[in-house]
Amino acid sequence: MTRSTPVGVIIGTGVTGHFDLSRPKNVKSAFGSVTVYEQAAERYVVIPRHGAEHKVPPHAINYRANIAALERLGTKEVIATSAVGSMNRGFVVGGLGLAEQFIDFTRRREVTFFGDEVRHTDMTNPYSRRVNEALASAAMKLGVKLRAGLVYVCTDGPRFETAAEIKMYRKLGGDVVGMTGVPEVVLAKEKGIDYSSVLVATNWAAGMQPAVSHEEVSKVMEGAGKLVKRLIEGAVRGLTGDER
Numbered sequence: 001m002t003r004s005t006p007v008g009v010i011i012g013t014g015v016t017g018h019f020d021l022s023r024p025k026n027v028k029s030a031f032g033s034v035t036v037y038e039q040a041a042e043r044y045v046v047i048p049r050h051g052a053e054h055k056v057p058p059h060a061i062n063y064r065a066n067i068a069a070l071e072r073l074g075t076k077e078v079i080a081t082s083a084v085g086s087m088n089r090g091f092v093v094g095g096l097g098l099a100e101q102f103i104d105f106t107r108r109r110e111v112t113f114f115g116d117e118v119r120h121t122d123m124t125n126p127y128s129r130r131v132n133e134a135l136a137s138a139a140m141k142l143g144v145k146l147r148a149g150l151v152y153v154c155t156d157g158p159r160f161e162t163a164a165e166i167k168m169y170r171k172l173g174g175d176v177v178g179m180t181g182v183p184e185v186v187l188a189k190e191k192g193i194d195y196s197s198v199l200v201a202t203n204w205a206a207g208m209q210p211a212v213s214h215e216e217v218s219k220v221m222e223g224a225g226k227l228v229k230r231l232i233e234g235a236v237r238g239l240t241g242d243e244r
């Protein structure tokens with residue numbers, strides 16, 4: 001049995017070019033309208049997090065509109081992609097992984113749908129085990145190594161971190177650092193949407209290599225994009241019961 005509600009795929013830096021952006025659809029939400037892109041062969045829609053032309057910086061993304069738009073489409077699962085700097089020597093540049101936990105170091109973002117009511121959302125396990133399992137199973141079929149259990153530290157950006165900040169994040173238990181994972185996962189959880197993030201280590205975090213650049217991040221991410229797309233499509237098939 002297949003079903004009609006699409007999986008939401010929120011794609012980040014570097015992978016936009018690998019997806020079909022020829023079928024835009026405008027979805028209105030209480031937080032603004034969002035353009036989602038229907039994918040022909042698979043049962044999912046794509047939202048390029050930074051816009052189709054990569055012009056929206058991490059701190060200016062309308063995270064609430066993106067999640068609210070997916071909710072309107074009836075989306076029950078979100079698979080996101082995130083470029084990250086690795087702070088864990090065992091998770092090497094070019095590696096793919098799954099987030100298990102996050103530590104939030106953002107300070108200036110709209111972090112909730114519940115601004116006007118007293119609602120506290122359990123965040124013990126922010127990422128969906130079910131969606132992570134679908135991704136792990138797709139990775140196994142593709143023969144792709146996918147490192148599980150990573151702790152994602154989120155910063156506001158748009159600057160990269162200082163070497164001292166990375167030392168601190170490592171001490172606190174972080175494995176990877178990025179700028180967009182929070183509040184995206186939090187907002188999905190508030191809406192009861194199962195959310196998972198495919199992490200791509202695009203660089204060693206600050207202080208672990210001489211300097212960090214956006215060019216390097218984009219280049220490594222673009223290199224991984226094709227595989228990330230196949231992984232996502234495999235997981236989508238698993239989640240929607242469209243396994244062949």
Ligand code: HPA
Nearest residue numbers: 083084085177178179205
């Ligand atoms: N820091 C923050 N965000 C990132 C990094 C990084 O090193 N690499 C890719 N996104």
